[in-house]
Amino acid sequence: MSAITPLDSSTVSDLRTAVAGDVITPDDESYHTARALWNGRIDRFPAAIVQVTSTDDVAEAIRFAREQELQIAVRGGGHHVTGSAIVDDGLVVDLSNLTTVDLDAEARTVRVGAGCRVSDILSVTQEHGLAIACGSAAHNGVAGSTLGGAIGWVRRKHGLGVDGLHSVELVTVDGDVLTASETENPELFWGLRGGGANFGVVTSYEFDCFELGPEVAVAQVAYPAPDAETTSDIFRRYREFVADAPDEVTSMALRTFVPPFPFVPQEFHGAPIVMFFGVYAGDVAEGETALAPLREMGEPAMDLSAPMPFLAVHEIANEMFPSGNRYSWHSLYASELSDDLIGRIAAAGESAPGHEVAVTAWHLGGAVSDVAADETAYAWRDAEFLVSIDTTWRDPAADEAHLVWSESTWRDLRESAATLEGFYPGFPGFVSGEERSQMAYGDNLARLAELKTEYDPENLLRSNLNVTPAR
Numbered sequence: 001m002s003a004i005t006p007l008d009s010s011t012v013s014d015l016r017t018a019v020a021g022d023v024i025t026p027d028d029e030s031y032h033t034a035r036a037l038w039n040g041r042i043d044r045f046p047a048a049i050v051q052v053t054s055t056d057d058v059a060e061a062i063r064f065a066r067e068q069e070l071q072i073a074v075r076g077g078g079h080h081v082t083g084s085a086i087v088d089d090g091l092v093v094d095l096s097n098l099t100t101v102d103l104d105a106e107a108r109t110v111r112v113g114a115g116c117r118v119s120d121i122l123s124v125t126q127e128h129g130l131a132i133a134c135g136s137a138a139h140n141g142v143a144g145s146t147l148g149g150a151i152g153w154v155r156r157k158h159g160l161g162v163d164g165l166h167s168v169e170l171v172t173v174d175g176d177v178l179t180a181s182e183t184e185n186p187e188l189f190w191g192l193r194g195g196g197a198n199f200g201v202v203t204s205y206e207f208d209c210f211e212l213g214p215e216v217a218v219a220q221v222a223y224p225a226p227d228a229e230t231t232s233d234i235f236r237r238y239r240e241f242v243a244d245a246p247d248e249v250t251s252m253a254l255r256t257f258v259p260p261f262p263f264v265p266q267e268f269h270g271a272p273i274v275m276f277f278g279v280y281a282g283d284v285a286e287g288e289t290a291l292a293p294l295r296e297m298g299e300p301a302m303d304l305s306a307p308m309p310f311l312a313v314h315e316i317a318n319e320m321f322p323s324g325n326r327y328s329w330h331s332l333y334a335s336e337l338s339d340d341l342i343g344r345i346a347a348a349g350e351s352a353p354g355h356e357v358a359v360t361a362w363h364l365g366g367a368v369s370d371v372a373a374d375e376t377a378y379a380w381r382d383a384e385f386l387v388s389i390d391t392t393w394r395d396p397a398a399d400e401a402h403l404v405w406s407e408s409t410w411r412d413l414r415e416s417a418a419t420l421e422g423f424y425p426g427f428p429g430f431v432s433g434e435e436r437s438q439m440a441y442g443d444n445l446a447r448l449a450e451l452k453t454e455y456d457p458e459n460l461l462r463s464n465l466n467v468t469p470a471r
């Protein structure tokens with residue numbers, strides 16, 4: 001264990017008296033469970049974790065951290081790959097107890113606590129045939145992902161999570177409780193939708209719902225990719241498919257390897273593949289027709305395509321990316337899948353250091369691009385693709401090989417003329433300081449810095465993709 005500066009026991013007692021939730025310190029049995037994150041590579045030792053139960057607890061926890069001069073981290077679902085939800089020697093505001101889901105099915109809105117996972121929300125809304133725009137993994141916290149954008153399974157039809165956000169309740173670093181929406185504190189609401197971890201602690205989110213499911217048409221099909229030329233060929237055919245796809249079709253293509261799933265015969269584990277996932281936001285039969293070309297690009301290595309519950313689509317990521325593995329995830333945006341970019345993706349697949357890595361092209365456009373780049377803080381509306389480098393492994397001895405591959409792949413893909421300047425805050429890049437903020441927030445950074453000056457001038461909330469105050 002790294003050296004932790006322990007808090008004075010009477011100080012901790014004061015905090016325990018002041019909040020209704022649990023206060024966990026290194027002396028507590030639950031400490032190691034409470035500090036564990038999805039990314040098993042992150043091993044940090046906070047001075048205290050406050051498992052808040054209310055907005056009052058959040059305000060008290062912030063007050064305490066300021067008084068004790070402790071750095072603050074905010075934990076939603078604890079899934080950010082950088083582990084920014086936990087800080088060494090600091091105070092963690094852990095929101096995981098805030099899991100209420102209040103659905104107004106008639107008004108088609110749902111208010112959710114900031115500790116909710118995607119599955120907590122969809123399991124309630126889907127009972128009424130309703131859904132929200134959110135990230136694509138069931139176990140993801142809705143808190144952190146919504147504040148960064150939230151790129152989900154039906155993004156091309158229904159936009160990003162930030163586009164379906166109606167209002168939030170937020171505790172400022174001064175302990176004030178505010179509502180932010182289009183009509184109340186609209187500038188703050190603008191900043192929260194993409195640059196959101198910088199201005200306070202959000203305690204609840206209100207989303208608009210739309211009709212979808214419970215069953216949706218899904219394509220899940222993989223083709224053998226024994227060499228770079230085959231990979232490139234399949235990606236070029238994918239490019240043709242998405243060029244004509246309606247907004248109801250949201251899809252992605254991964255250069256990866258057959259995962260070690262128990263239902264896949266062992267001799268196929270680790271075989272190189274190009275895998276497609278596609279979801280149709282609409283009628284199931286129409287969807288099966290619209291997705292069919294993804295299944296007709298040759299002889300598949302496996303084809304699990306079938307209608308399935310929309311909630312279950314989100315559980316695929318739980319299987320593929322379980323808690324506790326080692327992860328290093330990065331991204332960039334592209335204006336097109338040019339031959340050159342495809343060639344670089346194919347080459348990265350050939351040089352992969354292990355069988356649990358992927359280079360993934362997420363098709364964007366549609367409703368994502370219908371919103372102007374300065375309408376919310378999420379800046380990358382014009383990008384046609386997000387390309388993520390999803391590096392996963394298990395053995396600490398393999399850290400270096402995977403980190404080196406991840407970084408060299410990211411840098412190589414950035415050399416392509418099709419690549420844009422930014423990255424998705426949920427999957428950051430290999431840069432630091434001002435360049436990192438610029439790449440996360442693009443042309444919206446200066447406006448975010450003004451907001452930061454207003455709401456957090458001392459930059460107390462900096463365990464995040466940080467915006468430095470303008471003054």
Ligand SMILES: Cc1cc2nc3c(=O)[nH]c(=O)nc-3n(C[C@H](O)[C@H](O)[C@H](O)COP(=O)(O)OP(=O)(O)OC[C@H]3O[C@@H](n4cnc5c(N)ncnc54)[C@H](O)[C@@H]3O)c2cc1C
Pocket residue numbers: 038073074075076077078079080081083084085086095114134135136137140141142143144145146147148149150151152196197198200201202203317321426427463464465
């Ligand atoms: C398996 C997996 C799949 C993913 N798939 C997608 C996807 O499909 N689409 C997508 O968009 N993203 C995806 N992501 C990325 C995801 O959006 C981010 O990891 C996101 O941060 C997860 O939210 P969280 O609440 O779990 O994060 P946390 O790690 O808890 O928080 C991340 C950061 O957000 C801030 N934060 C969290 N909650 C609050 C709050 N209430 N108020 C203020 N600040 C807060 C904090 O600074 C914190 O450090 C995926 C991640 C994983 C691990």
